[in-house]
Amino acid sequence: MEEDITTELCVLQSHLDGILDRVYHNSLTLKRLQAFEMRLLGLNSLAEMIEFILGETKDLFDLDIVSLCLLDSKDDISTCLANDNYQFQTRAGLLLAKEEALFKQRFDFAHRPLLGIYHAENYGKFFDLQSPSPSSVILAPLIRRGKYLGSLNLGSYRPDRFICNMATDFIEHLASVLSVCLENILTFETMRRTSLVDPLTGVNNRRFLEQRIEEELDRSQRSRDPLSCLFLDIDFFKRINDGHGHQAGDHVLASVAGAIKKQLRSNDVLSRYGGEEFVALLSQSDQVRAGEIAERIRMAISALSIQFNQRDIPVTLSIGTATFLPMAGKIQVAEIAGQLIQTADAALYQAKHNGRNRVESGGSIDVAWIDKDC
Incomplete structure (x- = not known):
């Protein structure tokens, strides 16, 4: 009898120890989740948030694979990330989906996480797999105000890590927090982008240029690559x-801006400077390269077929170029930015004076040249 009681007590103690271990483990997980949330709330950009989620979620839940699939039906996210020079196309674990149907097909029945054994036909589109496929997965929808923002997708090489009857409280809570943070930061990025984009042409405005040119000069100075400026x-x-009529003029401006942008690389910066003037910044482009790009743009615009109210409107561009050559030592970025635009503008004036529909080079400027000029 005493032996039976002792055995039962040992079993109960073992169960109690197991319960206490789980309580302790859950308590630690909760604390880590709270720290995760506080750091998440302090992020200032979409790129920072993506990096944080893909990196920290993996550590938080001790996972083998993490992916973030975001709905980007209007290319707002890709545009935002490109403007911040974030290499989203090659970021492992980040997927941008064009169609909301991808999420509706999986989550519309319950709007809750899906978990279980990984099947490529069901879950393959939610993972960017450059490594072995997970054995078990959990997919958490990111939903805000009844609209899909995307999904957070977690994978493990252990088939028993995510099973159908396991609790999902932590992941549901995390998905809710991520949804709120993601909505807030997308709203902020939209407002920021709207304030820096010319509504008529859809390209960046002068305010954006004034912010970006100093960043580009800093980057040029660090990398020792030339930076060229086109004034168009x-x-x-x-x-x-x-x-x-002015409506036709607006149509021409938008058409020309779109045609110029097609001739530039994704990392080049195009801004409407004012009126019918545009400025382009060409990274890693010397004087010769800048001249070639300017000539290509000029030819594309002169070949452009623009019609308004069934009337053809011929259009040509005059372009001035200038190139910054980085040198050793500290530079006065604001001063060089002004000189670079001023030199390209002077070359544009020369192109106008010499007959229009042409490219003129203002040559290269460097720190020593500016100091001497001043």
Whole structure:
């Protein structure tokens, strides 16, 4: 009898120890989750948030694979990340989905996490797998105000890590917090982008240029790569407004901006400077390269077929170029930024003076040249 009681007590003690271990483990997980949330709330950009989620979630839950699939039906996210020079196309674990149907097909029945054994036909689109496939997964929908933002997808090489009857309280809570943070930061990024984009042409505005040019000069100085500036102006734009009307002029501006942008790389910066003037910053481009790109743009615009109210509107561009050559030592970035634009503007004036529809080079500027000029 005493032996039976002793055995039962040992079993009960073992169960109690197991319960206490789980309580302790859950308490630690909760503390780590709270620390995770506090850091998440302090992030200032979408790129920072993506990096944090993909890196820290893996450590938080001791996972083998983590992916973040975001709905980007209007290319707002990709545009935002590109403007911040974030290499989203090659970031492992990040997927941008065009269609909301991807999430509706998986989550519309319960709006709750899906978990279980990994099947490529069901879950393959939620993972960017460059390594072995997970054995078990959990997919948590990111939903805010009834709309899908994306999903957080976790994978393990252990088949028993995520099973159908396990509790999902922690992951549901995390998904809710991520959804709120993601919505807030997307709203902020949209407002920021709107304030820095010219609404008529859809390219960056002068305010954006004034912020970005100093960043580009800093990058040029660190990498020792040249930075070139193009100053572009539509020839006889006043005649277009006077002869065809201001709506036609607006149409020309938007068409020309789109055509210029097609001739530039994704890491180049195009801004509407004012009126019919545009400025482009060409990273890693010397004087010769800048001239080639400027000539390519000029030819593309002169070949452009623009119509408004069934009337053809011929358009040409005059372009001035200038190139910054980095040197050793500290530089006065604001001073060089002004000189670079001023030199390209002077070359543009020369192109106008020499007959328009042409490219003129203002040459190269460097720190020593500026000091001497000053």
